[in-house]
Amino acid sequence: MVGKVFSNVASNYDLMNDFMSGGLHRLWKDRLVSKLSPFPGMKHLDVAGGTGDVAFRILESVNSIKRRALQDPLNDDLQEETRIYVCDINPNMLDVGKNRALEKGLGEDKSLVWVQGDAEALSFEDNSMDGYTIAFGIRNVTHIEKVLSEAYRVLKRGGRFLCLELSHVDIPVFKELYDFYSFSVIPRLGEIVAGDRESYQYLVESIRRFPPQEKFASMIADAGFQKVEYENLVGGVVAIHSGLKI
Amino acid sequence: MYRTVVNRILLTKNTGGGRRCLLRFPDLRTAVSSSRFSTTTEPQTFPNRPLNPADSSTSSSSTSFQTSSAAGDIPRQERKNPRAEYQGEQARVLQASLRHVLRLGWSEEAMIAGAKEVGISPSIVGSFPRKEAALVEVLLGLNKFFMDDCLQRLIDRIDSGEELQDLIPSQCIYKLVRFRLEMQAPYISKWPQALSIQAHPLNVSTSFKQRAMLVDEIWHAAGDEASDLDWYVKRTVLGGIYSTTEIYMLTDSSPEFRDTWLFLDNRVKDAFDLKKTIQEATYLAEAVGAGMGSSLQGFVGKVIQR
DSSP, X not given: OHHHHHHHHGGXXXXXXXXXXXXXXXXXXXXXXXXXXXOTTOEEEEETOTTOHHHHHHHHXXXXXXXXXXXXXXXXXXXXXXXXXXXXXXXXXXXXXXXXXXXXXXXXXXXXXXXXXXXXXXXXXXXXXXXXXXXXXXXXXXXXXXXXXXXXXXXEEEEEEEEEEEOOOOOHHHHHHHHHIIIIIHHHHIIIIISOHHHHHHHHHHHHHSOOHHHHHHHHHHTTOEEEEEEEEGGGTEEEEEEEOO | OOSOHHHHHHHHHTTSSSOHHHHTHHHHOOTTSOOOXXXXXXXXXXXXXXXXXXXXXXXXXXXXXXXXXXXXXXXXXXXXXXXXXXXXXXXXXXXXXXXXXXXXXXXXXXXXXXXXXXXXXXXXXXXXXXXXXXXXXXXXXXXXXXXXXXXXXXXXXXXXXGGGGGSOHHXXXXXXXXXXXXXXXXXXXXXXXXXXXXXXXXTHHHHHHHHHHXXXXXXXXXXXXXXXXXXXXXXXXXXXHHHHHHHHHHTOOSGGGHHHHHHHHHHHHHHHHHHHHHHHHHHHHHHHHHHHHHHHHHHHHHHHHO
16 A cells, blocks of 8 residues: 555655645755764665655765865765665655756765665665664554664664654644644645545555654664654654664 | 752762763753653762753753653663663763864864764764754863863862862962863863854853853862852952963963963962952041041031031
8 A cells, every 4th residue: 555655656746745844844854964964974874765855965964064174185085985875665766766866966976875675674784874864754664663673773883863754743723723734635735736635645644643752752762772852843743753872 | 159069969979880070961951952761761860850840841842751760760770781871972972082172173073083983973973962953062062071071170189189278279279270271281272162162152151150160169179168249259250360361371382381370370369469459448448438437527517516
C-alpha cells in the first residue's frame, strides 16, 4: 500500500508538500540540517529521502563551510571525502531525486550517492555513519523499532540521529483547526493537484496513528540512544527528535 | 553570598567520574536548551536539576521530556555503568579541543579537531546546546568549559595552599589573580577572540556570573568578612583590577609577562591605598561637618535670638 502511494505521489511529491504545508516544509528541513551541523568529510545517511531535499541542503551547508575555511589545507582533502547517501525503498522517488540533482548541476558530484534500500535492513556497515536523518519517512515504516535499531547500528560513536516528522498537536483550539485542515482540506487538495484522494487520506491517517512525541522519544532511547530530545515546531504539527550514540 | 552551600556540595561531591566543572555545565545554562531525557540519571549530582521548572518552559517552541526518575532508578543505574555517559564524552571532547584552540582559534574547527583526536565522530559537536544555529553558542560552550576549569583549579589551589593565610590581603589577592591569569597565558594569542565571545550578548550573563564567582572566590580566600555595602565595593574593585590586568596582558610582550605582574601589583596597591584614602576622607568630612555644624548652629541661634 505504501509502495503504491509513493509511486503515485512521486512526481507531484514536492508540489504537494508545498501546498499542504504552505511552503513551511522548507523551513522545517532547514532547521533539521542546522541542528545536524554538518562538517566537511562527513558520512551521512538520509533515509526515505527520495527526492533529495535534505541531502541537497546538507551538501550546500558543507560546501559553504569549506569556502569559509579555505585557508586550512587539511579541509580540501576532507571535502573530497564527504559522502551523503540517500536511501529510499522506492525507485521512483530516487529517480525524481536524481533528476533534481542534475538540474542543480550536482549530477557529477560524487558526494551524493543514491541507494535503493529498506530502512529496516540497511546495507551499510556498522559504525560507518556520522549522521542519520529521516525526514517524513518514519511514519511509513512497518516496524519503527527495527528502523531505530538499524540507525543505531550504522552510526559511529558520537554520531547523531535526527528525525523530522509530523506529530501530535495538543494545544486546545489549534488542535481542532489542524484536524479540520487535515481531514477536510488535504484529501481535497490531493484530489485536485495530484488526482489521488486516497493517498492523501492515507497520509493524514498515518499521522494520527504515529506515536506521540514522548512515546517516540522513549522508543529512541530504548534503541540505545542517549541525550534524546525533541523540539516541536508549529505547536506540534512537526517535531524534530534527536539522539546521540555514545 | 555567592559562594553558597549548594555550590560547595556540588564541588565536593563531584570527585567521582567525569570532570567536575563540566557537571556544573548545565547548572549555569538557563532554559535556552530544550531538554534532556537521559537514560542515565544522576540524582546525587543534580539535586534539583531534573525537576527544574525552567527546563520545561516553553518560551521557545520546544518542549522537554522528563524522565520519571522515581520508578526504575535502580535498573537504570546498573545500565549506566558499562556505557560511557555522554556528558563524560562531551567533556573529553572539549578538553581535547582546547589543545587545538591555539592553532584554530575558539571555533567549531577546534572542536571538530578535538573530537577526531578523541576518536569520536565530529557530529557530537552538533549536540552541544545551541540556539538557532548560532555558532557562537557552541563556542560559548568551549569557552565556558575553559573558564569553569580555570576557576576549579583556582579553588583547588586555594584549598590546598596553606601559606595564603599568612599573607596580608593585598599580597594574597595579587598572588591569586596572577595565578588565575597565568592559566590563560598559553592561549594569549587567541585570547582577544575569547574575550569577544564572552562579550557577546548571548553570553554576557554567563560570563558575568563566572567573573562574579571568580572575584568572590578570591576575596573569600583573602579572608573577607564584610557583609554590607563594602562587600559589593570590594568585589567591584577587584573585578576592575582583574579586567584591566587581563587586557594589559593582551599586549604585553615582556618575558613571562613581567610587566603585567608589575601592573597588577601597582593596581592592587592603588586599590588598598584608595580604601585608606576614602576612609580618611570620610573622617575629614565628618570632622568638617561637625565643626561647621556647631558654628552654623551658633550663628542661626544668634539670628533667631535677635
